Structure formats: structure tokens, C-alpha cells
Amino acid sequence: MTHKTKAVLLLGIPTAYLVLLFILPIISLIVLSFWKTESYHLVYEWNIQNYVTVLTEGAYLTFLIRSIVVSVIVSVLATAIGWIAAYAIWTYGGRFRLLLALAFAVPFFTGEVLRVIALQGLLGPVGLINGTLMKWGFAPVRALMYSNVASGIGLFYLYLPIAVTVIYLSLLNLDRRLIDAAKIFGAGGFRSFIEITFPLNLVGTLIAFALCFIPCMSATLSPRFLGGPNGTLYGMAMAQQFGESGTWALGAAMGVILFLFSLLAVVLIASCLDLRRTGFTGFGRN
Amino acid sequence: MTDKLEKSGHPQGVSATIDRRGVLKGMGAIGAASVAASTFRINYARAQTRKLRALMWEPYLLPEVVKEFEAKHNVEFAPTFFDGNSEAYNKLRVGGTKDFDLVQADGFWPRLYFQEGLIRGVDYSKMPSTENFFPIFKPDRFDILVDKASGTKFGVPFCWGSYGITYNADGISPEKASSIECLFDPEFAGRLSANARFEENIALAGVLVTYRLGTRDKPRPDGKPFNPYVLTDEELAEVEKLLIEQKKLLLTRYQDNGTLFQLLASGAIVAAPEFAQVYRQLLAKVAEGEVTGDIRHTLIPKEGGLGWVDTFLVSSGVADGDQFDLAQDFINTMISLDNMKVIGDRTGCSTTIDLRSVSTPEQQKFFLMDRTEELADMFMFDQPSSPEKWERVWSNMQAA
Numbered sequence: 001m002t003h004k005t006k007a008v009l010l011l012g013i014p015t016a017y018l019v020l021l022f023i024l025p026i027i028s029l030i031v032l033s034f035w036k037t038e039s040y041h042l043v044y045e046w047n048i049q050n051y052v053t054v055l056t057e058g059a060y061l062t063f064l065i066r067s068i069v070v071s072v073i074v075s076v077l078a079t080a081i082g083w084i085a086a087y088a089i090w091t092y093g094g095r096f097r098l099l100l101a102l103a104f105a106v107p108f109f110t111g112e113v114l115r116v117i118a119l120q121g122l123l124g125p126v127g128l129i130n131g132t133l134m135k136w137g138f139a140p141v142r143a144l145m146y147s148n149v150a151s152g153i154g155l156f157y158l159y160l161p162i163a164v165t166v167i168y169l170s171l172l173n174l175d176r177r178l179i180d181a182a183k184i185f186g187a188g189g190f191r192s193f194i195e196i197t198f199p200l201n202l203v204g205t206l207i208a209f210a211l212c213f214i215p216c217m218s219a220t221l222s223p224r225f226l227g228g229p230n231g232t233l234y235g236m237a238m239a240q241q242f243g244e245s246g247t248w249a250l251g252a253a254m255g256v257i258l259f260l261f262s263l264l265a266v267v268l269i270a271s272c273l274d275l276r277r278t279g280f281t282g283f284g285r286n
Numbered sequence: 287m288t289d290k291l292e293k294s295g296h297p298q299g300v301s302a303t304i305d306r307r308g309v310l311k312g313m314g315a316i317g318a319a320s321v322a323a324s325t326f327r328i329n330y331a332r333a334q335t336r337k338l339r340a341l342m343w344e345p346y347l348l349p350e351v352v353k354e355f356e357a358k359h360n361v362e363f364a365p366t367f368f369d370g371n372s373e374a375y376n377k378l379r380v381g382g383t384k385d386f387d388l389v390q391a392d393g394f395w396p397r398l399y400f401q402e403g404l405i406r407g408v409d410y411s412k413m414p415s416t417e418n419f420f421p422i423f424k425p426d427r428f429d430i431l432v433d434k435a436s437g438t439k440f441g442v443p444f445c446w447g448s449y450g451i452t453y454n455a456d457g458i459s460p461e462k463a464s465s466i467e468c469l470f471d472p473e474f475a476g477r478l479s480a481n482a483r484f485e486e487n488i489a490l491a492g493v494l495v496t497y498r499l500g501t502r503d504k505p506r507p508d509g510k511p512f513n514p515y516v517l518t519d520e521e522l523a524e525v526e527k528l529l530i531e532q533k534k535l536l537l538t539r540y541q542d543n544g545t546l547f548q549l550l551a552s553g554a555i556v557a558a559p560e561f562a563q564v565y566r567q568l569l570a571k572v573a574e575g576e577v578t579g580d581i582r583h584t585l586i587p588k589e590g591g592l593g594w595v596d597t598f599l600v601s602s603g604v605a606d607g608d609q610f611d612l613a614q615d616f617i618n619t620m621i622s623l624d625n626m627k628v629i630g631d632r633t634g635c636s637t638t639i640d641l642r643s644v645s646t647p648e649q650q651k652f653f654l655m656d657r658t659e660e661l662a663d664m665f666m667f668d669q670p671s672s673p674e675k676w677e678r679v680w681s682n683m684q685a686a
Contacts, residue, residue, distance in 0.1 A: 039673055040375055059678070059685035120545070125537065125554035146538035224482075225541060229533045232684035244370040244484060245677035 026259065033252035040246040050253035060237065060254065064261075067234035070148060071216035074155045078212045079205060081156075082163030087197075089164075090171040101168045104161040116154055116221045123150050123226065146228025154222035159215060163208040170204020171197075206269050214262045234258065338612055339364045340388040341374055343596070345563075345633045346445075351625055359612060370483055371395045371667070378404045383603035387613045392594040393667030396431055396441040405599040407438035412611065413618040415639070416442060420658045423595075423638040430666065431597060441597040444621050445635040448585050448664055449486055449592035452546075452565040455580035457556030466494040466587045468557055470528060475535045479549055479558040482539040484680040485670055489514040489592055490559060491525040491532075493665065497589035499524065507671065514592070515668035522679055529683040543567070551577045561594070566634035566652060585654070586663060593664025595638065 033050055036043045054060045089100045107115055122128050123144045130140035143149045174197065182192040198205070218235035227233065238258065241251025336359075344367040352363045368374045371391055375398070378389065383404055391399060399405040410416045410425070423443050425432050431441035453463040457477065462468045469478060469490075480487055492514040496502045501521060502512040510516070517525065537555055540546040546564045549555045551571065562583055571577035585591065598617045604610050619625065626639040636653045650656060670676040 037674065039669070040372065040379065057678075057681075059681040062685035063681075124548070126548060126552035228538045229536045237681060237684065240484075240680075241677070242376075244372045245673050245680070246372050246376050247674055247677050248376075250674075250677070 029252045029255050029259075032249055033256050035249045037247050037249045042248065050250045051257070053250060054253050054257055060234075063232060063234040063237045064257075066148075066232075067217050067219075070152055070155065070233060071213050074152050074159065074216050075209050075212035078156055078160045078163040079167075079209045082160060082167050082208055083205070085160075085164045086167035086171055089168055101165065104164045107157075107161060112158065112221055115158065116225050119154050119157060120225050123153065146226065146231070148227060148231050151223045151227035151231045151233070154226045155216050155219055158219075158222065159212040162211050166208040166211060167201065167204050170201045170207075173204075174200055202273060206272060210266060210269050213265060217262060217265075218258060336361045336612075337364050338362070338388065338609075338616060339366070339386045340390075340616075341366050341368060341377060341382065341386040342388065342390040343367065343369075346390065346596070346620075346629060348620070348625060348628060348632075351619065351628075355616060355619055359615070361612065363616075370485065372485070372669070372673070375399070375404075375669075378601070383601045385603075386601050387604050387609060388616065389599040389601055390596060391441075391599060392596045394430060395667070395669065396597050396599055398669055399599060400433060400438075400440045403602050405440055406602045406604065407433075407436075407440050408442060408600055408614060408617075410439055410442075412614045413442065413621070415618045415621040415623075418621075418623060418639045419443070420638060420640045420655075422658050422661060428595075430595075441599050442617050442621065443595045443597045443638040444626065445596040445629065445633070445637055446658070446661055447561045447563070447594055447636055448661075449490065449559055449594065449667075450562055450565075451557055451584040451587060452550065452560050452562065452568070453557035453582055453584070454550060454553065455582050457553070460582060463557060463582065463584050464588055466490060466497075466589050469559060470494070470532050470535070472535060474556055476537055477554070477556045478532075478535050479537055479540050479546060479555045480532070481559060482541050484676060485515075486559070486592060486667070487529065488517075488522075488525055488670070488676055488679060489665070489667075491528045492517045492521060493587075493590045493592070495521050495524040495528060512665075513668060514590075514665050516671040519675075522675060526679045526682055529679070530686040533683060533686065550581070551579075553579065562636075563634035569652065585657070585660060591664050592667060593661050594667045595661070596635070 032042075034046050034048065036045060036047060036049060085104070086101075089097055093100045120127070124130070125140060125145050127144075129144060133140055144153075178196050178200070179192050182196050183189075187195065218238070219233060220236045220239045223231045223233040223236045227236070234254070235258075238251050238254040241247045241254065338359075338361050340363065342365055344365075347365055355361075356363055366377075366386070368377065371393070374389065374391060375395065378386070378399065379402075389399070389405060396405065419428075422428060423446075425439050428443060431443065432439050451463055451466070451468065453460075453468075455463070458468060458474060462471070468474065469480065496512065496514070496517075499521065501518070506512055506516060507518055508516050537549065538545075540549065540558065543560075543564050546558055546560055547567055550558065550564065550568055562585070565581065565583040568577055568579075568581045572579065572581055598620070600610065600613045600617075604613055620629075621639055623639060623641060623644055626637045627641055627644055629635065630637045630641065630653055636655070636658070638658075640655070641653070642650055642655050645653070645655065654660075
């Protein structure tokens with residue numbers, strides 16, 4: 001097989017994958033968003049009413065704002081806790097580092113639905129936490145029962161492993177001699193972390209944040225099973241359009257807006273980066 | 287670019303040899319190969335196993351019966367599950383008639399399916415188990431499954447129920463629980479739950495709103511007798527207000543029967559509207575001593591109630607011949623006395639098949655076998671007159 005054939009095959013597969021499973025669906029979603037639905041029928045009339053509805057109706061804006069708030073809080077917390085866990089494994093894990101890092105992937109051995117339902121059992125009115133509290137004569141913690149807090153806990157639980165893994169992989173790429181050098185020149189542990197470790201792993205940190213934030217924005221399971229009456233988030237409302245209400249065109253417009261918003265978030269996150277300052281070369285360690 | 291490729295270890299000159307035509311040729315070859323492979327695979331699979339494909343509610347699946355049926359006919363039964371009628375309807379409309387042989391639906395939905403050509407007529411003479419229907423479900427009386435113009439029967443009902451109120455009489459009086467008002471009563475704040483499905487929530491609130499407003503006897507938007515699935519804009523606005531008020535009183539909207547069972551069994555809530563399935567499951571657990579409480583069920587609230595009849599349908603994609611016979615034989619098998627008894631026991635549903643000859647007096651009372659005639663007083667589950675307006679009401683409530 002010639003180099004040319006190999007290259008065409010190797011590049012052709014991901015290109016075909018992207019075109020068939022990403023670009024074409026996105027295009028069909030965009031087209032759908034400019035049509036309308038009436039009583040479960042698609043009406044092929046070009047219009048922008050769905051976008052007007054999503055961007056001006058209070059309900060959909062509320063879902064969007066609610067989702068942004070929850071996603072930012074969850075992503076910040078997951079990234080912060082992810083940093084602590086990844087740093088601890090990297091620093092103190094010794095020969096068990098890889099095992100400890102892989103342990104965070106164990107929850108992924110089960111499906112997302114199972115994990116959320118298990119959490120429902122833990123946080124619910126008769127779950128382990130509130131059940132134990134009530135058994136001891138204390139009042140149950142209402143914030144844990146079908147609330148945005150419970151939904152946030154669910155999202156945090158779902159996406160923390162991603163944050164830990166990404167930050168840990170980023171730390172693996174860090175040259176420890178730089179920290180030693182900083183310490184030789186008098187920097188304490190905290191200062192060497194602030195000036196060396198953290199900035200040189202900013203790429204990993206921001207990727208961890210983005211990989212939590214974007215799926216949180218479109219999350220459906222956690223708000224549905226844990227969120228309660230006030231817990232409808234944007235992704236859940238969007239899924240509703242494609243399910244029982246059959247308002248697909250409106251759902252498509254919500255999807256396009258979510259896509260554009262996620263794209264904007266990625267651009268904003270990328271703009272925070274100075275690749276030279278982070279030591280990122282794109283070619284791995286020399 | 288070339289510099290980067292060299293640094294990253296790629297062979298020199300590769301980037302220069304890739305051109306657009308080459309990439310397109312490669313993609314075309316891959317695409318053609320994929321299509322050929324998938325076509326071969328599909329044809330090969332069809333030749334190997336004959337399938338009976340069903341779009342159905344999961345609780346009605348009886349694995350042991352299916353296994354026996356598969357062995358008897360040398361076929362594979364392939365179920366796909368759905369939750370609400372509109373979800374199944376959407377699936378059928380986007381080409382599902384070619385993907386499914388059997389379909390399940392309830393209320394007036396089968397009629398809509400038939401009008402839109404999504405399902406076909408069935409032949410009761412090929413399904414002798416239909417002889418065992420309670421009188422109210424025989425085609426001469428249960429005419430919502432008969433096309434009036436042609437007389438074609440297009441569905442086989444198998445389970446029925448109401449969307450009544452299951453409650454714990456230790457926490458709420460039977461008098462209060464006999465009215466839909468109890469689901470909106472601040473006295474029970476935090477101790478109520480409701481279904482997560484938007485259609486039944488809006489329709490049930492519509493029953494209460496029209497009762498309060500006294501608008502049922504006035505001319506209706508569709509010119510027909512009152513149907514809670516056809517509401518005026520004013521009534522919908524009142525429904526929205528009512529649902530927003532109710533939201534503050536709900537502990538949660540339950541997503542499945544398992545969650546509702548736990549909420550009622552633990553005493554976390556005292557009342558919730560449901561299909562009487564959880565009610566029966568709770569009664570069974572009370573009898574076994576595993577659950578405490580005075581669990582009761584209001585079949586039809588004083589303002590009126592919603593009712594449903596689950597139905598087997600045959601997709602319009604099934605032509606006369608072996609596949610049609612197979613589909614009808616499956617329905618006939620499922621609605622046999624023995625299998626309907628199992629379905630009733632497992633799902634907690636009342637059946638359209640008269641099981642009194644194989645049931646104890648307690649079971650007859652438990653499954654309302656002597657109360658099937660009350661179905662005539664209920665409003666059947668139906669398609670919302672405007673899903674778009676109903677969706678807006680639901681979203682406004684969720685965001686409030």
C-alpha cells in the first residue's frame with residue numbers, strides 16, 4: 001500500500017465519520033429549525049418563528065439561564081476538586097498512580113441511567129442520607145430531595161471523573177524539574193504551584209472545564225430524575241420537544257442555539273489561553 | 287505545515303501527495319464498500335431469521351410467553367419500547383410502519399393512526415381469544431376501534447384503567463381524595479406528586495378548570511361534546527395558572543411507577559394521580575406486611591376522570607399473508623386467559639378479557655372486574671388539540 005493510499009484511507013475514515021455523523025445531522029437540524037410543526041406534522045414553510053420563540057419567550061430563556069448557572073457552578077467545582085484529586089495522585093500516588101487514576105473511570109463501567117438512578121436512591125426522601133437522618137430523629141435535608149442542588153450533585157458526580165482524568169493526563173506531561181528549579185531558587189510549595197504547575201497545565205484545566213460545561217448544558221437525565229418540579233434545564237426541555245410534545249422544529253432551533261452557544265463557550269475558553277505561556281507545543285514532551 | 291508533519295514523525299512528503307481528488311476517491315470507495323456491506327448484512331439477516339417487530343410498552347412484555355411463541359413459529363420477537371403515545375406516533379410517522387409489525391396505543395390514538403394510514407384492519411375471526419372480552423369491549427359497544435364508514439375493526443383492546451388518585455387515607459381523608467382539588471390543595475404541600483407526562487397533567491387540570499368555570503356545556507371549539515384534550519385558550523390559561531400553583535406543592539414529578547411506589551410506600555407523599563397500577567402493587571405489599579398505610583384509590587373523581595384502554599394494533603406496513611397471520615396469532619396468544627392473568631398480576635392493570643372464571647372473589651374486586659362499565663363515564667386519553675399550545679403551557683409552568 002502506497003503512502004498516498006494509506007493517507008487517503010487514514011484521513012478518509014475520520015472525514016467520512018465527521019461528514020456522515022456530525023455535519024449532515026447538524027445541517028438537517030438547521031433545516032428543520034426553519035420549518036414548523038403543527039399537531040405532530042412537519043410543515044415545510046420556511047420561517048424564523050422558532051428562533052424568535054426561543055430567544056424571546058421567558059420560559060426558554062429561563063431554561064437557558066438556569067442551565068448556564070448550574071453548568072458553571074458544576075464545572076468550576078468539578079475542575080477544582082478534579083485538580084485536588086489529580087494533583088494528589090500525581091504527587092503521592094507512587095507506583096499506584098495509574099491504578100488510582102483509572103479508579104475514577106470505574107463509574108463508567110455502568111450506564112449513565114443506572115448511575116443517576118442510584119444517586120436518586122441515595123439523595124431521595126427515603127434514600128441513604130435522608131433515611132439515616134430520619135432514623136436518628138433529624139429532619140430530612142430538603143435541598144437534597146428533587147431540587148437543583150440534587151441535580152447539580154448528579155451532574156458533578158457524572159463529570160468529575162472526566163475532569164480528574166484530563167487534569168491528571170495534563171500533569172503527566174509536566175516536567176517536574178521545573179518545579180525543582182523553582183524551589184532551588186527559593187519558591188515555596190504554594191508559589192511554585194501558582195507560578196509553575198497551574199499555568200503550565202492551564203490547557204488541561206480549561207479542557208476539563210469545557211468537557212464538564214458542555215455536556216452539563218445539554219444534560220437531560222440528571223435534571224429529569226433528580227431535579228424536581230423546578231429543575232427543568234435547557235437540555236431536558238429540548239429533549240421534550242423531540243419526545244412527547246412532538247414540536248421537533250422548535251426543538252431543532254433550541255439545538256442550533258445550544259450548538260452555537262457551546263461553540264462560543266469553546267472560543268471564549270480558547271481565547272483565555274496563551275499557548276506559549278502554558279508551554280503547549282502540540283508535539284508532546286521532547 | 288510540512289515542518290510540523292516532519293517534527294511529529296510523519297513520513298516526509300505525505301502532505302504533498304494528498305490532493306482533493308484523492309481524498310474524494312478514498313471517501314467514495316469507503317462509502318460504496320459500507321453500503322455494499324450493510325446491504326449484504328441486511329439481506330443475510332433477513333434470510334436467517336424471520337422477525338416480528340413490536341413498538342410497545344415495556345411492562346407488557348412477557349419473556350416466557352415470547353420465548354415459547356418464538357420457538358413455536360421459529361421467529362424472533364424484536365420489541366422497541368416507548369413511553370407516551372405521542373412518542374410512538376412520532377416514530378410511526380417517520381417511517382415506522384416499515385420498521386414495526388405490531389404497535390400498542392391507548393384511548394383515541396388508534397383511531398388517529400387508522401385515519402392516517404399508519405395501521406391496518408384486523409380480523410377478529412383469526413383471534414378467537416377476542417370472544418372472552420367483557421361486554422363493554424366487544425366491537426358492537428366499544429366502537430372507538432371500529433371505522434364507522436367501512437366497519438373495519440382496527441384494534442384489539444387488552445388492558446384498561448383510569449387516571450385516578452391513589453392516596454394514603456392515613457394522611458388525607460377519602461372525602462378530600464374524591465376530588466381533583468386535593469392535588470392542588472396547599473394543605474398537602476410537599477406531600478403530593480404528579481406524573482411527568484404533560485398530556486395527562488394538562489388534561490386532568492382541564493377537567494378541574496372546566497368544572498370550576500362551568501364551561502363544559504357551552505359550545506366547544508370542535509363543535510363536539512366536551513373533551514379535556516380540546517380546551518379553549520381561556521381554559522388553557524387557567525390550566526397554566528393552576529399547574530404553576532400546583533408546582534409549589536409537589537415533592538417531585540415521578541418519572542416511573544417504581545419511584546411513585548417508593549414515595550407512597552415510604553409515606554413521603556400522601557396522594558398522586560396514576561393509572562391504578564401502583565395502587566395495586568401497594569395493596570399487595572400491604573397484604574404481605576411490607577408496607578403500612580391505608581392505601582386507597584379514587585377511580586373517578588367527582589369532577590370527572592380520565593380513562594385509557596391499551597390496544598394492540600397491526601402496522602400498515604404488514605401485508606396480507608404470513609406476516610399478518612403471525613402478528614394476529616401473537617395478539618391472540620397475548621390476550622388468552624392465562625396470559626392476560628399474568629399481565630394483570632404483573633402490571634397491576636385491569637384486563638379487557640373477562641377473567642372472572644379464573645379469578646378469586648378478592649382478585650375480581652382487586653382488578654375491578656365488576657366495574658368495567660364505569661369506563662363509559664371516563665374521558666378517554668386523546669391527542670391534544672394543539673400540541674404546540676400545550677407544550678407552551680407546560681414549558682411556562684416548568685420555568686415559572
